[in-house]
Amino acid sequence: MLVGCLTATLSVAASPQTKDSQPDVFLVTIDTLRADHVHCYGYERIQTPALDGLAKDGIRFAQAFTPSPITNTSHVSILTGLLPSSHGVVDFAVPLSPVHSSWAELLHQHGYHSAAFIGAVILDSKILAPGLDRGFDFYDNFPEHSKAKARWGRIERRGMDVVQRAEAWLSAHPQRPHFVWVHLYDPHDPYEPPAPYSQIYKDHLYDGEIAYADSALANFISYLKKSRWYENSLIVVVGDHGEGLGEHHEDTHGIFLYDSTTHVPLILKTPVRVTDVKLKVVEAQVRTTDILPTVLDLTRIPAPAKLDGESLTLYFTGTNADDSERTVFGETDYPLRFGWAPLRSVRMQGLKFIEAPRPELYDVLQDAAEVKNQYEPWNAQVQKFRAMLAQIRAKQPSPGNSRGSIGQGTIDELKALGYLGTADAGSATNVPEPSLLPDPKDKIEEQNLLHLAMIASEDGRADAAREFLRKVLQLDPKSPTALRQLGDLELQAGEYAESAQHLKAALEVHPDDATAAFHEGQALERTHDLAGARDVLESSLKLMPGQIDARLLLGQVYLALKNVKAAEDQFDAALLLQPSIEAQLVIAKARITAENFNEAAQQLVALSKSQPGNAKVFELLAEAYSGLGKKVEAQRAAARATLLRARK
Numbered sequence: 027m028l029v030g031c032l033t034a035t036l037s038v039a040a041s042p043q044t045k046d047s048q049p050d051v052f053l054v055t056i057d058t059l060r061a062d063h064v065h066c067y068g069y070e071r072i073q074t075p076a077l078d079g080l081a082k083d084g085i086r087f088a089q090a091f092t093p094s095p096i097t098n099t100s101h102v103s104i105l106t107g108l109l110p111s112s113h114g115v116v117d118f119a120v121p122l123s124p125v126h127s128s129w130a131e132l133l134h135q136h137g138y139h140s141a142a143f144i145g146a147v148i149l150d151s152k153i154l155a156p157g158l159d160r161g162f163d164f165y166d167n168f169p170e171h172s173k174a175k176a177r178w179g180r181i182e183r184r185g186m187d188v189v190q191r192a193e194a195w196l197s198a199h200p201q202r203p204h205f206v207w208v209h210l211y212d213p214h215d216p217y218e219p220p221a222p223y224s225q226i227y228k229d230h231l232y233d234g235e236i237a238y239a240d241s242a243l244a245n246f247i248s249y250l251k252k253s254r255w256y257e258n259s260l261i262v263v264v265g266d267h268g269e270g271l272g273e274h275h276e277d278t279h280g281i282f283l284y285d286s287t288t289h290v291p292l293i294l295k296t297p298v299r300v301t302d303v304k305l306k307v308v309e310a311q312v313r314t315t316d317i318l319p320t321v322l323d324l325t326r327i328p329a330p331a332k333l334d335g336e337s338l339t340l341y342f343t344g345t346n347a348d349d350s351e352r353t354v355f356g357e358t359d360y361p362l363r364f365g366w367a368p369l370r371s372v373r374m375q376g377l378k379f380i381e382a383p384r385p386e387l388y389d390v391l392q393d394a395a396e397v398k399n400q401y402e403p404w405n406a407q408v409q410k411f412r413a414m415l416a417q418i419r420a421k422q423p424s425p426g427n428s429r430g431s432i433g434q435g436t437i438d439e440l441k442a443l444g445y446l447g448t449a450d451a452g453s454a455t456n457v458p459e460p461s462l463l464p465d466p467k468d469k470i471e472e473q474n475l476l477h478l479a480m481i482a483s484e485d486g487r488a489d490a491a492r493e494f495l496r497k498v499l500q501l502d503p504k505s506p507t508a509l510r511q512l513g514d515l516e517l518q519a520g521e522y523a524e525s526a527q528h529l530k531a532a533l534e535v536h537p538d539d540a541t542a543a544f545h546e547g548q549a550l551e552r553t554h555d556l557a558g559a560r561d562v563l564e565s566s567l568k569l570m571p572g573q574i575d576a577r578l579l580l581g582q583v584y585l586a587l588k589n590v591k592a593a594e595d596q597f598d599a600a601l602l603l604q605p606s607i608e609a610q611l612v613i614a615k616a617r618i619t620a621e622n623f624n625e626a627a628q629q630l631v632a633l634s635k636s637q638p639g640n641a642k643v644f645e646l647l648a649e650a651y652s653g654l655g656k657k658v659e660a661q662r663a664a665a666r667a668t669l670l671r672a673r674k
């Protein structure tokens with residue numbers, strides 16, 4: 027409603043509405059960027075000339091808030107103008123429903139050429155952010171099977187890399203108007219800025235990452251100026267969320283809803299044709315859900331019927347700029363990944379209410395650090411805020427059906443980025459009433475340690491990871507996440523007995539964790555507890571029948587237990603799932619190890635016909651013939667294997 031009437035008040039030095047007269051639109055999201063760590067937001071320990079310059083040319087919103095402290099969810103709110111509970115992308119890998127039109131789709135429908143350049147796999151539309159690529163002509167995902175060891179290129183891209191990819195695309199697609207989204211991931215932990223930022227900011231590396239991201243932004247802005255696209259462009263720069271930096275004991279972000287992770291910088295540079303900008307700094311409280319309605323307003327593109335945000339143009343245009351605040355809602359389901367209560371918040375009229383097992387109320391004007399909890403259940407404001415949250419909840423689609431199904435590969439990528447939780451913890455189907463779950467405030471030290479363990483493990487520092495996980499278990503001996511991680515770590519380290527013990531304990535807490543059961547089976551097989559391995563592998567496959575590696579291992583275990591029939595059943599099932607050469611070779615090898623030479627030889631002879639150039643096939647065939655006492659055939663097969671290897 028408001029959006030419609032705003033368009034009329036906006037003076038646009040405009041020619042008739044044609045594609046050519048439309049401004050280019052550039053969205054730059056800077057990950058993990060606290061407003062109070064940017065120079066033009068009053069922080070003196072950093073240089074951010076690109077952000078400062080944009081603020082000088084545009085409008086700076088001093089009090090902008092994200093509804094979500096975690097990357098995917100907050101980005102989807104920026105791209106749709108909807109609250110998390112409205113768009114439903116409340117966890118990694120949850121697809122954005124086609125019901126919701128995104129920024130790219132809306133502009134694309136009005137003739138915009140669109141492209142997105144992302145800085146981390148967390149926003150890769152193939153795995154962790156399905157649906158975000160809708161409406162983009164080009165979406166710069168990561169390579170599917172990168173063998174690179176380093177993070178760069180495999181799960182993250184440096185800011186300079188991201189902007190150069192965007193610039194190359196723009197140069198190759200000069201036809202206007204453009205909508206380009208650039209995502210700079212750098213300030214996200216671990217904090218490893220390149221030189222010279224690693225030196226200049228060596229005592230506060232988080233700021234070094236921000237300064238580096240700012241230099242990438244500077245590169246992009248100067249490209250736009252050189253291409254003469256800057257003046258007529260609408261540029262939005264916004265943080266997706268902030269960073270705890272130890273406030274409220276939160277090191278990173280995602281669990282809490284304090285201002286440290288929800289107050290973000292928001293800068294908007296309008297096209298020169300918007301001539302009546304009256305205010306350069308907007309002090310009123312606004313939201314990142316207001317960005318899309320503002321962009322639609324400025325480009326005169328009709329807004330979708332349902333948006334949770336509203337255009338911000340009244341704040342900086344016209345003679346009497348608006349100073350009324352917008353009500354900020356906050357939502358985080360990330361604690362659910364660890365089995366802790368999700369949080370909700372309302373920020374309005376100088377107060378912040380956080381709904382939690384132990385609720386909180388802060389006077390954010392007097393107590394900006396949010397440390398003096400004034401919550402009292404009979405407080406009239408609290409009751410009003412609760413009613414507002416209940417209203418949002420009532421409109422929410424039921425959880426469970428909107429959740430993504432997360433595969434093991436995706437889990438590995440999440441871990442590499444420091445996000446974790448057990449494989450099935452994202453499923454909300456068995457979540458008890460929130461109030462019955464632990465308050466994240468009581469668990470934050472565990473979360474910090476789990477995060478550190480994940481990063482250490484990704485960097486190959488197994489001892490450090492082990493130490494962090496043991497500390498978690500001191501705080502909570504039944505932490506399923508720590509038990510599972512420790513079990514996996516010991517499995518990789520070859521400490522099989524210890525691994526099995528941790529995984530068994532993890533399964534006692536989370537009996538539905540099929541992958542934990544598979545891993546326990548691997549550990550038990552290595553300790554020669556064959557019956558134990560058989561039992562957990564059977565139960566793992568009951569939970570998730572499609573695990574080919576678990577089937578192959580179970581077949582091997584049955585062979586070792588001299589149960590040939592059961593083994594063959596597993597092998598048949600594995601080959602039905604995936605009739606690959608690799609699976610065939612595993613089966614042949616298992617048969618040889620179990621001294622089932624006849625079956626092995628038959629299988630390998632058949633395989634040698636379809637794979638006449640595969641040395642491994644003939645190598646195993648030689649072993650099978652040897653076992654059968656067929657010396658001549660064995661020698662012939664071995665010679666063939668040698669020949670094939672030499673040819674390579």
Ligand SMILES: [Zn+2]
Pocket residue numbers: 057058096097098214266267
């Ligand atoms: Zn983020």
